[in-house]
Amino acid sequence: MKYNFFVSQNKTPQNQPLPGRKAEMTQGRSGGWMFKADIWQILRRCLLIGTANGAYYAGKHELTQEFVDTIQLAIEADPRRVADEILYASDGRSINNSAPILALVLLSIGETPEAKLAFTEIFPQVVRTGSHFYEWLSYTKALRGFGKIVREAGKAWLTNEDVKGLAYQLLKYQQRQGFSHRDALRLFHVKPTTEDHNLLFNWVINGWDELPSQIPSEALKQIWWYEWLKRHPDQTHKAISQGHLTHEMAAPVGKMDKRAWQLLFYEMPIGAMLRNLGSLTELRILTSKERKNIKRVAQVLNNREHLKKGRIHPIDVLKALKTYQSGGSLGKSQKTWTVVPQIVHILEKAVELSFDVIEPTNKVFLHAVDISGSMSWNTVYSIGLTCCEIATVMALVTAKAEKNYVIRGFSTEFIDLGITAKDSLKTAMTKANNSNFGGTDASVAYNWMIRHKFKADMICFWTDNETWAGIKHTSRALAEYRQKINPNIKAVYVSLAPYNITLVDPEDGNSWDIAGFDPGTPRLIQMLATGEL
Numbered sequence: 001m002k003y004n005f006f007v008s009q010n011k012t013p014q015n016q017p018l019p020g021r022k023a024e025m026t027q028g029r030s031g032g033w034m035f036k037a038d039i040w041q042i043l044r045r046c047l048l049i050g051t052a053n054g055a056y057y058a059g060k061h062e063l064t065q066e067f068v069d070t071i072q073l074a075i076e077a078d079p080r081r082v083a084d085e086i087l088y089a090s091d092g093r094s095i096n097n098s099a100p101i102l103a104l105v106l107l108s109i110g111e112t113p114e115a116k117l118a119f120t121e122i123f124p125q126v127v128r129t130g131s132h133f134y135e136w137l138s139y140t141k142a143l144r145g146f147g148k149i150v151r152e153a154g155k156a157w158l159t160n161e162d163v164k165g166l167a168y169q170l171l172k173y174q175q176r177q178g179f180s181h182r183d184a185l186r187l188f189h190v191k192p193t194t195e196d197h198n199l200l201f202n203w204v205i206n207g208w209d210e211l212p213s214q215i216p217s218e219a220l221k222q223i224w225w226y227e228w229l230k231r232h233p234d235q236t237h238k239a240i241s242q243g244h245l246t247h248e249m250a251a252p253v254g255k256m257d258k259r260a261w262q263l264l265f266y267e268m269p270i271g272a273m274l275r276n277l278g279s280l281t282e283l284r285i286l287t288s289k290e291r292k293n294i295k296r297v298a299q300v301l302n303n304r305e306h307l308k309k310g311r312i313h314p315i316d317v318l319k320a321l322k323t324y325q326s327g328g329s330l331g332k333s334q335k336t337w338t339v340v341p342q343i344v345h346i347l348e349k350a351v352e353l354s355f356d357v358i359e360p361t362n363k364v365f366l367h368a369v370d371i372s373g374s375m376s377w378n379t380v381y382s383i384g385l386t387c388c389e390i391a392t393v394m395a396l397v398t399a400k401a402e403k404n405y406v407i408r409g410f411s412t413e414f415i416d417l418g419i420t421a422k423d424s425l426k427t428a429m430t431k432a433n434n435s436n437f438g439g440t441d442a443s444v445a446y447n448w449m450i451r452h453k454f455k456a457d458m459i460c461f462w463t464d465n466e467t468w469a470g471i472k473h474t475s476r477a478l479a480e481y482r483q484k485i486n487p488n489i490k491a492v493y494v495s496l497a498p499y500n501i502t503l504v505d506p507e508d509g510n511s512w513d514i515a516g517f518d519p520g521t522p523r524l525i526q527m528l529a530t531g532e533l
Contacts, residue, residue, distance in 0.1 A: 014441070014470045026501060029057035030374070030440065032468025034501035035475075037513065039077070040085070042070045043103075044515040045498045047089035050099045055497045056377035056387075057466060063498055070500075071103050075110040082107055083118035090126045092311030093518050098135065100126055105139045108149055116149050123153045130173030133157060137184065138177035146187060154188040163196040163219040170204060171223055172248045196220070222249065229254045236260045247272060258283050265293065270300050270310040274320040277347075278328060281337040294342050301350040314354040314519050315385075318393055318425070321347040322385055325426060348425050351393065356523040357401040363457035363529045364404045366449065367395040369417065370463035371409035371432055372440035375496075387496045390517065391462035392417075392432040393425055394494065398460065398522040406454075411438035412469050414448040441470035442503060446477035450484055458490045458529040462516075464497035475505040492525055 012018050014032040017025045026036045037045075051063035074082045086107065090100035104126050108119040127136050133154075140150055160166045170181050181204040184190075192198035196219045203220070208227050215224045225243020229236060229250065236254035239245055240263040247264050254260070261283050268276070277297075280286045286293055300306055301317075325344060328336035375388035399405040400421045407419045409432060417435065419428045442461060449456065467474060478491055489510070493503045496516035504511045512528060514521055527533045 011471070012473060012476070014443075014468050014473055018473055018476070024506060028466050028468065028499065028501045030466040030468040032440075032466060033473075034465060034467070034503060035506060037495075037500050037502040039070050039074050040081070041495075041502060041513055041515070042066070042498070042500050043074050043082070043085055044089070045495055046070065047085060047099050047103060048094050048515045048517050049496070049498045050095055051498050052098060055499070056374040056464070057497075057499070066500065067099070067102075067498065068106065071106045075107060075115055079107065079110050079112060079115035079118045082115075083122045087122050087125055092308065092313060093520065095313055095315045095517055097126070097132055101132060101136050102139055105136065105143055108140070108153075109144050119149065120153060124157065127153075127157060130169035131176055133169075133184070134173065134176035134179045137179050137187075151188050154184065155190055158184060158188060158190045159193050159197060163194065163200060163217075164221075167200050167219055167223055170200065171226055172246060226250075226253065237263060240264060247276070258285065261285055265296070268300075270306050270312055271316075273297065273300055274312070274316060277320060277324050277343060278333065278335055278337050281324075281340055281343070282328075282335050286340055286343060288340055288342060294340070294346075297343060298346050301346050302353060304353045307350065307354045312350075312354055313517070314351055314393075314397075315390065315517055317347060317351045317354050318390065319385055321351060321425065322389075344426075351425060352397050352400065354519055355394070355397045356520045357397070358523050358526050360402050361526050361530050362403065364455065365399060365402055365406070365529070366445070366454065366456040366459045367399055367405060367407045368414070368442070368445040368459060368461045368463075369395050369407065369409045369432060370411075370440065370442075370461070370496075371415075371417075371435045371437075372411040373437050374440065374464055374466055376433075376436045386433075386436070387464060388432050388436045389429040391494075391496055392419070392428050394516075394521065395419075395460065395462050396421075396423065396425065396428050398525055401522060401526065406456075408445070408448070409435055410440075410442060410444050411435075412441045412444065413438075414444040439469035440467045442467040442474040443470040443472050443477035446474070446481045450481055453485060455486050456489055457486075458492065458525065460525055461491070461493045461503065462496060463493060463503075465493065465495055465499055465501050465503055466497075467503065474503045475508065475511075478505075478508070478511070490528060492528060494521060 017033040024035055025033045027033050046067040051067045052060055054060035054063060086100045086103050090097055094100055107115055127133050185201060185204060192201050196217050199216055199220055203223055211227050211231060215221050222243055222245060225239045225245060226249050229239035230253045233254050236250055237259055239254060240250055240260060262285055265280060265285055323330050325339060327339050369391050371388055376386050395407055396419060399407055407417060409415050409417045417431050419431055482489060491511040492514055494514050494516050502513045504513045
């Protein structure tokens with residue numbers, strides 16, 4: 001009697017480790033055995049995807065504790081590399097800045113001089129707004145307290161040489177996370193370094209009992225008009241047009257009407273525009289007949305440079321698209337509106353533009369979208385935006401950049417989703433959602449390719465990596481495909497959950513694990529396909 005049935009790796013089911021490789025593997029929360037992701041892979045995933053909303057197989061507390069443990073290990077190993085990863089994520093690649101800010105606080109706790117120096121150097125590049133500043137203060141208070149390095153960072157932020165920009169932040173975000181500007185100035189014992197700083201800090205601490213007869217400084221122009229509006233709340237139009245006030249500045253103290261919103265709309269920053277499309281439609285500032293206003297929305301949102309400069313993440317645009325298409329039925333807002341088709345088209349184009357792509361590579365791509373039950377989890381936003389929908393959009397945008405591609409979905413079968421470049425994002429997401437259930441077996445993609453003798457140059461998996469239901473491991477299925485069909489195929493696994501597992505065999509030089517939701521993912525895939533990386 002022979003024991004080939006036991007020692008053959010091709011016949012090892014996914015709920016068992018590969019023979020002789022158990023030390024390199026770990027059992028996922030689904031019960032399947034995958035390879036261990038290293039701390040740098042896990043760190044990037046957590047920074048880009050975040051852990052604050054939890055995931056299908058683990059809650060937010062468990063995932064965040066793993067995130068913290070990973071950061072601490074990484075800081076001990078290489079604090080400079082941790083700082084680089086924080087900067088990478090914070091520069092418009094993370095779905096929001098909260099995970100990078102938490103990591104920044106943990107970096108400041110690092111015991112080595114290298115960790116302290118790295119924290120100091122990247123602080124102003126991560127903490128860019130008043131909202132970021134108070135989130136950082138909140139995490140710092142909870143995790144470490146206000147030692148010397150923290151006081152120096154806080155003092156430097158509050159004495160920024162760009163007083164006009166600082167005044168904008170202090171006016172726009174007057175209090176957050178249980179802190180006010182007055183609290184911050186007193187906490188860090190901030191002293192003014194210029195006359196403009198002196199005027200600004202005096203307003204923060206004492207306010208203006210009497211409005212100065214003239215604007216005291218160009219740096220305080222918005223603050224003067226804000227104070228003027230407090231005393232003349234029925235003159236909102238004048239304050240907005242002459243003081244260039246934002247919604248956050250004008251709405252709390254002035255009387256808002258359609259004309260006020262129209263004035264705000266003329267100068268509305270890209271992020272505010274995305275958040276307020278529904279409100280602007282409800283007020284009938286955005287209608288099919290308001291062609292000038294529709295044109296402005298297109299000029300702002302369909303400009304790749306505006307999206308990049310505003311650090312607008314594709315998921316932000318996708319969230320705005322889904323919220324807007326709902327007519328007000330999604331999200332916490334009680335407003336309702338009649339959807340304007342032109343706005344939907346603009347948002348769909350904005351989603352595509354927010355990803356980084358290059359010219360077609362002329363390679364053949366197969367996109368395998370995980371449509372198993374675990375991908376139905378709403379991991380990103382509380383508006384019903386699921387991992388499956390995000391995976392579908394990212395696969396479609398990546399595919400649209402190419403001429404030769406196939407998009408299929410896998411659970412325990414590998415099915416045709418009927419998604420092509422002609423699909424809108426809405427129809428593509430609907431098609432994927434209609435099949436979004438069942439167990440997970442990533443190897444079925446390779447089995448289908450072998451059976452149909454489908455020769456691809458690159459296969460891209462969009463998945464949470466928790467594959468468990470197959471009779472053979474995904475890496476073994478890939479090896480079999482290379483032996484029978486194409487020995488040069490490259491494989492990319494785009495990880496859409498912050499777990500500590502990977503489907504990439506560490507001995508395979510032509511397979512890569514990429515952290516999900518990165519706007520640069522499509523271009524990175526193209527560069528891997530052509531051998532540029």
